[in-house]
Amino acid sequence: MAQAQEALEQAVAQPLTVLSEEERLFASSVREFAEAEIKPYVREMDEKQKMRPEIIQKCFELGLMGIEPGDEYGGSGGSFFMACLAIEELARVDASISVMVDVNNTLTINAFMNYGNEALKKKYITRLATDTVGAYCLSEAGSGSDAFALQTRAESISDSRGDHYLLNGRKMWITNGNEAGIFIVFANLDPAKGYKGITAFVVEKGFEGFTVGKKEDKLGIRASSTCELLFDNCRVPKENVLGEVGKGYKIAIETLNEGRIGIGAQMLGLAQAAFEAALGYTKERKQFGQAISENQGVQFQLAEMAVKIEAARLMVYNAARLKDAKQPFIKQAAMAKLFASEIAEEVASLAVNLYGGYGYVKDYPVEKYFRDCKIGQIYEGTSNMQKQTIAKMLLAE
Numbered sequence: 001m002a003q004a005q006e007a008l009e010q011a012v013a014q015p016l017t018v019l020s021e022e023e024r025l026f027a028s029s030v031r032e033f034a035e036a037e038i039k040p041y042v043r044e045m046d047e048k049q050k051m052r053p054e055i056i057q058k059c060f061e062l063g064l065m066g067i068e069p070g071d072e073y074g075g076s077g078g079s080f081f082m083a084c085l086a087i088e089e090l091a092r093v094d095a096s097i098s099v100m101v102d103v104n105n106t107l108t109i110n111a112f113m114n115y116g117n118e119a120l121k122k123k124y125i126t127r128l129a130t131d132t133v134g135a136y137c138l139s140e141a142g143s144g145s146d147a148f149a150l151q152t153r154a155e156s157i158s159d160s161r162g163d164h165y166l167l168n169g170r171k172m173w174i175t176n177g178n179e180a181g182i183f184i185v186f187a188n189l190d191p192a193k194g195y196k197g198i199t200a201f202v203v204e205k206g207f208e209g210f211t212v213g214k215k216e217d218k219l220g221i222r223a224s225s226t227c228e229l230l231f232d233n234c235r236v237p238k239e240n241v242l243g244e245v246g247k248g249y250k251i252a253i254e255t256l257n258e259g260r261i262g263i264g265a266q267m268l269g270l271a272q273a274a275f276e277a278a279l280g281y282t283k284e285r286k287q288f289g290q291a292i293s294e295n296q297g298v299q300f301q302l303a304e305m306a307v308k309i310e311a312a313r314l315m316v317y318n319a320a321r322l323k324d325a326k327q328p329f330i331k332q333a334a335m336a337k338l339f340a341s342e343i344a345e346e347v348a349s350l351a352v353n354l355y356g357g358y359g360y361v362k363d364y365p366v367e368k369y370f371r372d373c374k375i376g377q378i379y380e381g382t383s384n385m386q387k388q389t390i391a392k393m394l395l396a397e
């Protein structure tokens with residue numbers, strides 16, 4: 001606690017964009033990796049709608065898949081803030097790889113760290129940090145914003161094969177669906193109790209009755225698989241309940257409260273990429289005998305983009321620092337995700353404008369940033385849902 005307090009005081013005492021030496025080195029190592037080993041394949045992965053397995057493998061080798069857990073769980077022993085730095089740097093190069101790493105760290109591992117008993121933590125965090133991609137499975141066709149209306153059912157059974165749960169239902173929109181081996185699945189064990197019947201289960205690829213269904217053909221983050229999951233009498237061992245029976249709603253909400261800071265970081269990285277591209281291009285592109293950046297109209301657009309990114313960075317970093325310092329952060333997290341995703345769209349759109357016709361074709365990177373950033377306003381709570389959270393907290397103050 002003293003350490004957390006010290007971290008907060010340090011964060012307050014200096015501008016939040018100032019990184020410690022460890023954080024700076026970490027962020028630059030992620031940037032180097034992304035530039036050297038992801039960038040050459042970004043377009044190909046977008047076109048094929050598939051991540052290169054060796055990039056996922058490298059993310060494990062570099063410790064990016066388990067940034068916060070300590071050595072005892074095979075993790076890197078970093079902070080939540082560092083996970084956000086990694087997500088930001090990866091998104092600056094590829095938003096799909098970024099969300100794969102984001103879901104593994106800020107949702108899946110995070111849920112195990114906060115709610116898992118020691119046996120589950122040891123068994124699953126170790127794998128998630130070292131060799132198995134994770135997925136967080138809440139949404140269904142009929143329940144998105146209204147997540148607790150989920151229809152996937154769980155039933156407790158005892159038969160000759162021992163005590164198990166049986167899961168039945170369908171999940172939709174699940175990130176990492178094709179790559180994942182470990183899935184946190186929310187199902188209702190006692191619908192009569194409403195949301196208080198919702199329980200979180202750990203399902204492994206290969207469990208009887210579990211299959212990955214259709215993969216969505218998307219506007220953006222196309223290399224990230226977004227899949228339907230089917231549970232048809234899926235047998236889950238009794239010990240694979242994460243947290244308490246009937247407390248899944250709490251896990252779902254609280255994990256997303258934290259996870260959405262990661263999405264803010266992803267949107268920040270995307271906005272940064274769009275800005276850097278636009279800045280470089282406007283200095284090179286000549287019209288009327290001079291670089292287009294010589295026009296005050298263009299300069300003002302660049303300035304506006306930079307201001308918005310700076311503001312989003314302060315908000316995302318602040319929310320992550322507050323979480324690490326165990327201070328209240330939910331309002332700040334919702335604000336950061338809302339703002340970062342909205343400015344990412346504005347900045348990417350301006351970047352397309354500044355590229356002119358070249359911004360509209362796939363030979364240049366900005367059309368992809370424009371496509372990729374739209375998801376920030378939808379997943380882990382739409383912009384309206386963030387506003388709802390913020391307003392609720394303001395009115396309760």
Ligand SMILES: Cc1cc2nc3c(=O)[nH]c(=O)nc-3n(C[C@H](O)[C@H](O)[C@H](O)COP(=O)(O)OP(=O)(O)OC[C@H]3O[C@@H](n4cnc5c(N)ncnc54)[C@H](O)[C@@H]3O)c2cc1C
Nearest residue numbers: 136137138139144145173174175226378379380381382384
């Ligand atoms: C690419 C992608 C990846 C995803 N990954 C995951 C994942 O890994 N795991 C997972 O569980 N889910 C995932 N999702 C699902 C995502 O979280 C939901 O799509 C999102 O929560 C919105 O739900 P919905 O699509 O059902 O939209 P709806 O809830 O139907 O919302 C439609 C519109 O209505 C608005 N609206 C709804 N209710 C209200 C209200 N009360 N007040 C004001 N406005 C309202 C919304 O803001 C939105 O604009 C993913 C989705 C996508 C597209």
